[in-house]
Amino acid sequence: MKLKTALLASVLTSAAFAAQAQEVNVMSWGGSYAKSQVEAYHKPFTAEFGIKVNSIDADNPATPIKAQVEAGNVSVDVADVEFSDAVRLCDEGLLEPIDQSMLPAAPDGTPAADDFIEGALQDCAVANIVWSTVVSYNSKNVSGTPTTIADFFDTAKFPGKRGLRKSAKATLEMALMGDGVPAGEVYDMLDTDEGVDRAFAVLDRIKGDIVWWEAGAQPPQLLADGEVVMSTAYNGRIFNAAVAENQPLVVMWDGQILDFDLFVIPKGAPNLENAKKFIAFSTGTKPLADQASWISYGPARKSSGALVGLYSDGKTQMAPHMPTAAANLENALVNNFEFWVDKDAELNERFNAWLAN
Known part of the structure; x- marks a missing residue:
């Protein structure tokens, strides 16, 4: 009986393990x-x-x-x-x-x-x-029609708060494109001290108007609630809010950053x-x-x-x-993965120090 019980227990344990x-x-x-x-x-x-x-x-x-x-x-x-x-x-x-x-x-x-x-x-x-990081705006809350990445950083032309991801990656690239750096030159520029300084100088201009986000669900909500008039965001999240939830959110493809x-x-x-x-x-x-x-x-x-x-x-x-649609690629930047593997720690340290000041 003990042997049968032991065998049964063993079988049951094995079955439970297999199921798990x-x-x-x-x-x-x-x-x-x-x-x-x-x-x-x-x-x-x-x-x-x-x-x-x-x-x-x-x-x-x-x-x-x-x-x-x-x-x-x-x-x-x-x-x-x-x-x-x-x-x-x-x-x-x-x-x-x-x-x-x-x-x-x-x-x-x-x-x-x-x-x-x-x-x-x-x-x-x-x-x-x-996927891509894009700029989006709420058509009900912005005066006029933003069309370029430079408009995101121009709070005189388009007043109101801006949403930005609390991270150096994508934020610094967009700052340089917003300051007129062609997409093809962004990473060469960002690989220099002068380029990094220039990116932070652009961010300085709107620092008092920035609302920082960390999770992908936040930008559509910030835009829908009117807490910001424009925000960087993941393109799919904006699509979902605009099409599935019928929010008046618009994707501005200029200056998008493509990623895997x-x-x-x-x-x-x-x-x-x-x-x-x-x-x-x-x-x-x-x-x-x-x-x-x-x-x-x-x-x-x-x-x-x-x-x-x-x-x-x-x-x-x-x-x-799709971010890869031909019409959406006219001024797109492909994320330089190798650059961020090498520079992530250094630039985020600089970014966090800038945030704290």
Whole structure:
């Protein structure tokens, strides 16, 4: 009897462990972006593989996963992070390497390595979207029609508060573009002491009118509530507020900064194989195209483009709202990922000192 009881207990324990293992913990940015991932990735993944996806929100997933790995207490399996964070965390040995051969080919057989946009595949990361930081305004609360990035920094011409992300990245680039530096010269300029001084001088002009934000959900709310008349924001968040919530928010594409978001696996992820399976599935051609029907971020695979159609409302064409649409690229800056890997600590230290004064 004791032997039978012991065997039964062992079987039950193994079954419980197996059931527990059939999950994957995915950390992302919350809001309408996380919803797009739940609809396009999480639900279909669970339906196909029977693996539960636990969705976890963070203001910036790179911060908690770095802390978890360094503490040796990792609970996250997959995290959605910005490009410079993916490269930095990989260089620091905090991420699992990702074998590109595990990624599915395009429907026509094109290997994944040739189907992803240039730069989208890294040693420890696989991109899912192309997004951008843009300037948006509330058409009900601004006098006139802002058309250029310079207008954002001109509080005499367009009075009112400005929303800015509490971070050196994107803020300094936009300050230089707002001061007339061509997009193609921004990083060369920002790589000099004079260029950094010039960017902060531009910020000095509006410092008393800045409302700082840290989470992506904040700018649409600040604009809708009239707390600011213009704000930098993630383009997909503004799209969601304008189209899904019928807010009078307008995207000004001039001076937009293009970026990737990528999936990474923290070193020591508790469900490693499920994490790999989730990334391979979610970065397939159809799931990436499906996400674009929920939010205006461009898929990171070339083969997904032709499948992007209507928004989930069944009537709004998504293509014109993509940051990669030709009309939106006339004065766009592509984030220099290598620059920020090298300069992030130095420029944020300068930025935080400037904030404190």
